[in-house]
Structure formats: C-alpha cells, structure tokens
Amino acid sequence: MHDLAADARPATLHARIRAEVEARILSGEWRPGDRLPTETELMARYGCSRMTVNKAMASLAATGLISRNRRAGTVVARPRMHVAALKIPDIRADVEARGAAYGYHPLLDELRPPCCVHLGAEGHHLGHSRFVRSVHLADGSPVLIEDRHIFLDAVPDAASADFRSEPPGPWLLGHVPWTEAEHRIAAIAADAVVARALEVDFGTPCLLVERRTWRGEETLTIARQVFRGDAFDLTARFGPTPMTG
Amino acid sequence: MHDLAADARPATLHARIRAEVEARILSGEWRPGDRLPTETELMARYGCSRMTVNKAMASLAATGLISRNRRAGTVVARPRMHVAALKIPDIRADVEARGAAYGYHPLLDELRPPCCVHLGAEGHHLGHSRFVRSVHLADGSPVLIEDRHIFLDAVPDAASADFRSEPPGPWLLGHVPWTEAEHRIAAIAADAVVARALEVDFGTPCLLVERRTWRGEETLTIARQVFRGDAFDLTARFGPTPMTG
DNA sequence: ACGAAATTAATATCTATACATTATTGATCA
DNA sequence: TGATCAATAATGTATAGATATTAATTTCGT
Numbered sequence: 001m002h003d004l005a006a007d008a009r010p011a012t013l014h015a016r017i018r019a020e021v022e023a024r025i026l027s028g029e030w031r032p033g034d035r036l037p038t039e040t041e042l043m044a045r046y047g048c049s050r051m052t053v054n055k056a057m058a059s060l061a062a063t064g065l066i067s068r069n070r071r072a073g074t075v076v077a078r079p080r081m082h083v084a085a086l087k088i089p090d091i092r093a094d095v096e097a098r099g100a101a102y103g104y105h106p107l108l109d110e111l112r113p114p115c116c117v118h119l120g121a122e123g124h125h126l127g128h129s130r131f132v133r134s135v136h137l138a139d140g141s142p143v144l145i146e147d148r149h150i151f152l153d154a155v156p157d158a159a160s161a162d163f164r165s166e167p168p169g170p171w172l173l174g175h176v177p178w179t180e181a182e183h184r185i186a187a188i189a190a191d192a193v194v195a196r197a198l199e200v201d202f203g204t205p206c207l208l209v210e211r212r213t214w215r216g217e218e219t220l221t222i223a224r225q226v227f228r229g230d231a232f233d234l235t236a237r238f239g240p241t242p243m244t245g
Numbered sequence: 246m247h248d249l250a251a252d253a254r255p256a257t258l259h260a261r262i263r264a265e266v267e268a269r270i271l272s273g274e275w276r277p278g279d280r281l282p283t284e285t286e287l288m289a290r291y292g293c294s295r296m297t298v299n300k301a302m303a304s305l306a307a308t309g310l311i312s313r314n315r316r317a318g319t320v321v322a323r324p325r326m327h328v329a330a331l332k333i334p335d336i337r338a339d340v341e342a343r344g345a346a347y348g349y350h351p352l353l354d355e356l357r358p359p360c361c362v363h364l365g366a367e368g369h370h371l372g373h374s375r376f377v378r379s380v381h382l383a384d385g386s387p388v389l390i391e392d393r394h395i396f397l398d399a400v401p402d403a404a405s406a407d408f409r410s411e412p413p414g415p416w417l418l419g420h421v422p423w424t425e426a427e428h429r430i431a432a433i434a435a436d437a438v439v440a441r442a443l444e445v446d447f448g449t450p451c452l453l454v455e456r457r458t459w460r461g462e463e464t465l466t467i468a469r470q471v472f473r474g475d476a477f478d479l480t481a482r483f484g485p486t487p488m489t490g
Numbered sequence: 491a492c493g494a495a496a497t498t499a500a501t502a503t504c505t506a507t508a509c510a511t512t513a514t515t516g517a518t519c520a
Numbered sequence: 521t522g523a524t525c526a527a528t529a530a531t532g533t534a535t536a537g538a539t540a541t542t543a544a545t546t547t548c549g550t
Contacts, residue, residue, distance in 0.1 A: 012532080012533060012534090013533080013534075014533075014534085038499085038500065038501085039500080039501070040499095040500085048534075048535085049534065049535045049536065049537090050501095050535095050536090050537095051534075051535070051536085051537095052533080052534060052535080054501080054502080054503095055533090055534095057501090058501095058502090059307070062304070062307070068500095068501065068502090069500080069501075069542080069543075070499090070500055070501045070502070070541060070542040070543065071498085071499055071500045071501070071541090071542055071543040071544055071545095072499095072500070072501090072542085072543060072544070073499085073500060073501080074500090074501080182480060183479075183480060184478055184479070184480045185430055185452070185478055185479045185480070186452060186474065186477075186478030186479070187432035187433070187450040187451055187452040187453075187472070187474035187478075188432070188450055188474065189449075189450050189474075203448075204434075205432040205433055205434050205450035205451070205474070206432055206450070207430070207431060207432040207452075208432075208478075227432070229431065229432035229433065229434075229450070232431075233429055233430055233431030233432075233453075234428075234429070234430045234431070235427060235428065235429045235430070257502080257503065257504090258503080258504075259503080259504085283529085283530065283531085284530080284531070285529095285530085293504075293505080294504065294505045294506065294507095295505095295506090295507095295531095296504075296505070296506085296507095297503080297504060297505080299531080299532080299533095300503090300504095302531090303531095303532090313530090313531065313532090314512080314513075314530080314531075315511060315512040315513065315529090315530055315531040315532070316511090316512055316513040316514055316515095316528080316529055316530045316531070317512085317513060317514070317529095317530070317531090318529085318530060318531080319530090319531080
C-alpha cells in the first residue's frame with residue numbers, strides 16, 4: 001500500500017536509474033529547482049557508462065520531470081501541468097486572455113481534522129487538510145466557486161502558505177510535483193448556495209469539475225469547482241508527447 | 246499551409262530519422278499494422294550507426310506511434326487513444342461498465358459538400374464530409390446525441406464505412422492515427438431539439454463536448470456531443486507518459 | 491572595475507561493437 | 521503428423537570512447 005518503488009524494480013539498469021531518480025523527486029527529497037547529480041557522478045555511483053545514465057535522464061526529461069541544460073546541469077523541473085496535457089486549471093490566465101480583470105476572493109480558510117471527504121458518490125478517508133473556499137471573478141463578477149482540500153500529510157508546506165491573495169491552485173502547481181490527476185466533469189443545475197455565490201438563477205446549468213491529484217499513492221488535493229455555465233467552458237488540447245530528444 | 250515536415254527539419258540525425266518516419270506514418274503512407282524497415286535497413290539508408298536509429302525508433306515507440314517486438318520487427322501501432330491520455334470517448338465501455346445495455350441508433354447519414362462547419366463561435370471552412378447524427382442509449386434511454394463530421398479528404402475510407410451498427414467514433418479510433426485533439430466542454434441548457442432527442446425537459450442542464458481531431462495540419466473529424474447532465478459525467482485521468490523504455 | 495576572451499563543466503550526439511533476449515522459422519525425429 | 525529443439529533475425533541493453541554544443545566561470549587587458 002505504501003511501497004514507493006516496490007512495483008517490481010526494473011530489470012534494466014537505465015530503467016533502475018530512472019526509477020530511483022524519479023522516486024527521489026516524487027518523494028519530495030529532491031524538490032523543484034534542486035540540482036541533480038551530474039551524469040558523471042551518477043555514472044560513478046552506479047558504476048556504469050555515461051550513455052546509460054544519459055538514457056535514463058533523457059527519458060525523465062522527455063516526460064517533463066526534469067529539465068536539462070548544457071553546462072548548467074540538471075534540475076528538477078517545476079511542474080508545468082505535465083506536458084501541458086490539460087489546460088483546465090489556469091483560471092486566471094483564461095480570464096485575462098479574454099481581456100477581463102481577474103479577481104480572487106477567499107471566503108473560508110480553515111484546518112480540518114481527518115474526515116470523510118465526499119467526492120462524487122464515494123467517500124474518501126483522508127488525513128488532516130487545509131480547506132479553502134473561494135470565488136474567482138472576471139471583471140468583478142463571479143465565474144467560479146471552488147472548494148479545495150489540501151492534505152497536509154502529503155503537502156506539509158501548505159499549512160503555512162498564504163492563500164489570501166494567491167489561490168491554492170497555482171500555488172500547488174508551482175510547488176508540488178504530481179503524478180496523476182483525475183477530473184470528473186459534469187453539468188449540474190445551480191443549487192441555492194451556488195446560485196447565490198455565482199449570482200445566477202436557481203437551476204442555471206453550471207459546469208462542475210472535481211479534480212483529485214496524486215503523487216504516487218498519496219492524495220495531494222481534492223478540488224470541487226463550479227463554473228457559471230454561460231460564462232465559461234473548458235478546453236483541453238493534447239497531442240503526442242513532445243519528445244525533445 | 247500544407248508542408249508536412251517543413252517545420253524546420255531537425256538538426257540532429259536521430260531527430261531527423263524520427264521525424265521522417267513519423268511523417269510517413271502521419272501522412273498515411275505507412276498505415277497501422279504495416280511493417281517498418283528494420284534498424285539495419287534504416288542504418289544503411291541513413292548511413293549511421295544502429296544506436297542512432299535505435300534512439301529514433303525507441304522514442305517513437307515511447308510516444309505510442311509504433312510498436313516494436315524482438316524478432317518480429319516494428320509495426321505502425323494501431324492508435325490506442327494516444328497513451329490513454331483521455332478516457333472521454335468510449336461511451337459504449339462507459340455504459341457497459343455501469344451494467345447497462347448499450348444501444349446505438351443512427352438518425353441521419355449523409356454526404357455534405359464543402360461548407361462552413363460551426364464549432365463554438367467560429368466557423369471553419371473545410372472540405373467534403375460525411376455527416377452522421379446518432380443517439381447513444383443506456384438500457385434503452387438516450388444519454389447522448391452526437392453530430393459528427395468526418396472529412397473525406399483526410400479520411401477517404403470513411404466514405405465506405407458502415408455506420409449502421411458501429412458508431413463513427415470507435416471506427417475512427419481504430420482506423421486513423423491522430424496527432425492532436427481539442428475538446429471544448431461546456432454546460433448548456435437543453436434546447437428544443439436536444440430536449441426531444443434526450444427525452445428531458447427544456448432547459449435541463451446538459452454537458453456539451455465539442456471535439457476536433459487533427460492529423461498534422463489536416464482536420465479529421467469534428468464531433469458535437471450533448472450528454473444528459475443527470476445521466477453522465479466525464480472522467481479524465483492522466484499521468485506522466487508511461488515510458489516503456 | 492568592466493568588458494572581452496579563454497577556460498571549463500556540463501549535456502548532446504554519434505560511432506562501433508558486444509552481448510542479451512525473444513519470437514519466428516525451420517529442421518529433426520518419434 | 522506433430523512435438524521438440526535448434527538456428528536465426530530482429531530488437532534491447534550496455535560499453536568506451538570521440539566530438540559537438542552550450543553556458544557559466546574565470547582570466548586578462550584595458
């Protein structure tokens with residue numbers, strides 16, 4: 001349940017190197033921006049040729065987990081929405097791209113004891129969390145209400161982060177590498193709470209996005225976002241992995 | 246506008262090999278299932294070492310475009326929802342996963358002359374298309390109405406495909422490799438047409454998914470799908486590219 | 491002190507070769 | 521015929537170099 005790299009350790013050397021480096025990054029031991037050992041160092045550490053190390057590192061770079069530069073060395077990449085697969089989360093950029101002024105207004109910010117978070121039909125038992133409810137505005141009018149749980153076991157830094165002016169979403173993206181995300185997207189009718197927060201009529205179609213993000217086995221965050229149906233739509237664009245080589 | 250590989254040909258040899266092989270696959274010259282030249286052949290053709298060829302091919306395999314097997318050789322992969330990035334399209338599997346009986350019922354199937362297809366706010370000028378309107382059912386009740394255009398310049402085989410029992414979506418996925426897709430997702434209120442087709446009240450929240458798929462510069466297909474909001478939601482799950490090595 | 495030039499440290503690519511692994515093909519034998 | 525076993529052809533991994541490219545650092549000349 002908790003084994004980090006116990007998924008049958010890779011048989012080949014370059015795969016092992018890649019897995020071990022990856023594990024250190026995902027465990028948080030090596031954090032975004034940190035410098036990684038050079039190929040020469042790794043070559044000595046593993047007692048192999050540089051090409052083998054290079055293959056491992058190149059493949060990590062191809063997935064976007066690390067960023068490599070000649071002479072400057074290799075650093076842990078700051079997570080860039082994983083190969084830009086899904087464009088959903090950056091509300092601010094989206095609002096501003098339409099020429100509107102972006103606004104963010106936190107409504108609630110509290111620590112919550114371990115409890116059962118409800119997501120869709122299921123209940124999930126998770127640890128202590130910081131809970132932030134906020135509205136995001138375009139030109140002063142609300143377009144999104146967001147309930148976010150950040151689990152402090154997985155993201156201890158979140159306890160001291162300041163979410164009064166920066167929303168938790170971007171903060172997380174900039175600080176925490178993640179490995180998996182799941183989105184549930186649905187059309188719902190605005191209930192009383194949503195209607196009031198988004199200033200729409202009761203029953204208005206809204207877009208619900210529930211997003212859950214993991215790093216390995218650990219749940220990092222769960223967000224429940226309700227968008228004004230008339231004001232917003234999501235676009236996701238994707239293609240094959242870039243493969244910078 | 247139509248240049249296939251004119252996007253500044255890659256400087257390095259393995260990147261060039263990769264790009265050229267990729268171009269032949271995407272152009273349709275090498276089709277899913279076709280056998281590719283062996284590493285030895287490519288090595289001779291490009292006058293380079295096998296390792297260089299191997300790097301190019303391994304990277305194509307990592308993105309899922311080709312499939313490689315020892316002794317058996319390398320073949321063009323049949324498109325598998327590109328590294329399983331997005332799980333949206335397979336309605337049938339989704340319906341059946343809930344234990345419901347899946348049903349498909351085409352309403353309209355016609356050839357359309359080049360015209361202006363409206364997608365979102367924009368109009369797109371595209372060539373001859375086959376247009377199929379259909380409803381998809383779960384246990385006999387409609388959950389999705391789909392309008393699909395397939396552009397025959399890009400997918401000539403679609404002219405003769407039989408969509409009376411198989412929906413165009415799965416057919417396309419199984420036959421045509423694609424490189425890019427864009428989804429627009431929105432919450433809308435059911436209009437008269439949708440309300441009647443989906444057997445819901447006028448104004449009921451529905452999920453709209455507009456999907457456009459490309460191969461290189463060419464648009465392959467545009468689909469407009471409206472889901473019953475109460476019956477369906479979409480889930481998209483993704484993580485880093487598998488990287489089989 | 492400052493800017494230009496040389497050095498150097500890192501990754502990037504490429505070669506030639508060796509051996510490992512695996513699935514197909516073909517040969518052998520009951 | 522049919523099962524088994526050996527040969528073979530393809531990819532997969534790894535090595536030890538060589539050279540190229542890039543950018544940070546240091547040195548040097550004014």
